[in-house]
Amino acid sequence: MLRLPRFGRDIRVNALICSGHFLSHYYQLCLPPMFIVWQQAFGVSYAELGLAMALMSGTTAIVQAPIGFLVDRYGARRFLIIGTSLMTLSIAGMGLATEYWQIALLAMLSGLGNSVIHPADYAILSGSVDPARIGRSFSLHTFVGHVGFAAAPPVTAALILLIGWRNTLLLVGLIGVPVVMSIVWQSRILIDHRGARQKPKTSLRADARFLFSRSILSFFAFFMVSSMAGAGIQSWLITVLHRTHGLTLEAASSALTGYMIGTMSGVLVGGWVADRTDRHLSFVVVLTIAAACLFLFVDLAALPQLMTILLLFASGLMIGASRTPRDVMVKDAAPPGQIGKVFGFISAGLSLGGAIMPVPYGMLIDAGRPELVLVLVRSLDGVVDCASASFN
Numbered sequence: 001m002l003r004l005p006r007f008g009r010d011i012r013v014n015a016l017i018c019s020g021h022f023l024s025h026y027y028q029l030c031l032p033p034m035f036i037v038w039q040q041a042f043g044v045s046y047a048e049l050g051l052a053m054a055l056m057s058g059t060t061a062i063v064q065a066p067i068g069f070l071v072d073r074y075g076a077r078r079f080l081i082i083g084t085s086l087m088t089l090s091i092a093g094m095g096l097a098t099e100y101w102q103i104a105l106l107a108m109l110s111g112l113g114n115s116v117i118h119p120a121d122y123a124i125l126s127g128s129v130d131p132a133r134i135g136r137s138f139s140l141h142t143f144v145g146h147v148g149f150a151a152a153p154p155v156t157a158a159l160i161l162l163i164g165w166r167n168t169l170l171l172v173g174l175i176g177v178p179v180v181m182s183i184v185w186q187s188r189i190l191i192d193h194r195g196a197r198q199k200p201k202t203s204l205r206a207d208a209r210f211l212f213s214r215s216i217l218s219f220f221a222f223f224m225v226s227s228m229a230g231a232g233i234q235s236w237l238i239t240v241l242h243r244t245h246g247l248t249l250e251a252a253s254s255a256l257t258g259y260m261i262g263t264m265s266g267v268l269v270g271g272w273v274a275d276r277t278d279r280h281l282s283f284v285v286v287l288t289i290a291a292a293c294l295f296l297f298v299d300l301a302a303l304p305q306l307m308t309i310l311l312l313f314a315s316g317l318m319i320g321a322s323r324t325p326r327d328v329m330v331k332d333a334a335p336p337g338q339i340g341k342v343f344g345f346i347s348a349g350l351s352l353g354g355a356i357m358p359v360p361y362g363m364l365i366d367a368g369r370p371e372l373v374l375v376l377v378r379s380l381d382g383v384v385d386c387a388s389a390s391f392n
Helices: 009-028 032-042 046-074 076-094 100-114 117-128 131-163 165-174 176-185 204-211 214-245 249-274 280-300 305-333 339-356 358-366 371-388
Strands: none
Touching (some): 009 076, 009 100, 009 117, 009 131, 009 176, 032 046, 032 100, 032 165, 046 100, 076 100, 076 176, 117 305, 117 339, 131 165, 131 305, 165 176, 204 214, 214 280, 214 305, 214 339, 214 358, 214 371, 249 305, 280 305
């Protein structure tokens, strides 16, 4: 008789949580490939199409911190199930929309569901996974999110060509239903936080005071400014390398791809390191400075195309490797039973940073100074180093 393999508890917990995290990131970038067909189907402007993305991201950013409070007070599992269900059914519902306002409303509801993911995921991973493996667990969680981002545009575009936009949304949305069912089925292994039931519930005022303490505000600033720097790289690196250094569009695109691959690979390296040392702050600061110096060198030096691609890959590797120790430091800074609100609060900083900087970077390019984009990125990395000095 064939016997199915039995997986350890940590493996099952990571599989459940990472599946939902993959969908969260996939759903955020499955809408842009729809814009061309939506423009024709609903007769709306591209500015109106951008509203769907703004509503989804904005709702997530605004609601994440309050959701973190609820996760800590009432438990993460129920919110993870509700949020993932809302997120996946909202995307599927877009396939049935007859008016664009329905798309916008469903995008907002999907953003509301997505706001649960980070607070609930980190609360569950911190309480369910062996502390000796928490770094690798966090790194896998981040890595799978990057894979979701990378997979969404090409996979969604291919599905649109094969089965049409409505069937594509129904398919990718309803794929989340088995994920929700698996979470419900295996929910007994998902422990919220080990200290949540041992620590008396604190008042809302005390919780808010803790979030505005120096260490947590330093983490918020660290995440926000890191996101501000990352926005310049992801949005404008191709343009800067093409206009300032004369790289072909193909080579500049390859440089950005190399940076992204380096970042994804570095995340896994960082998880391995985080489990083998407790000197996380030194590791993060050294890698951030080294990556920023590489960016500045690429900006100031006249390099061959291949060397530019390799240096940006190395920079991405360092940035990626710094992320998991950073997340572990956040977990260690959160008192028992408060991980949800802490990750919800600082995750809002990521969303805020990504929203602030694309326009100022574009203004530099419009002013004929594209070379200043990477200088500004380097300056922001310096601010990151200052923020990290306040962690302890």
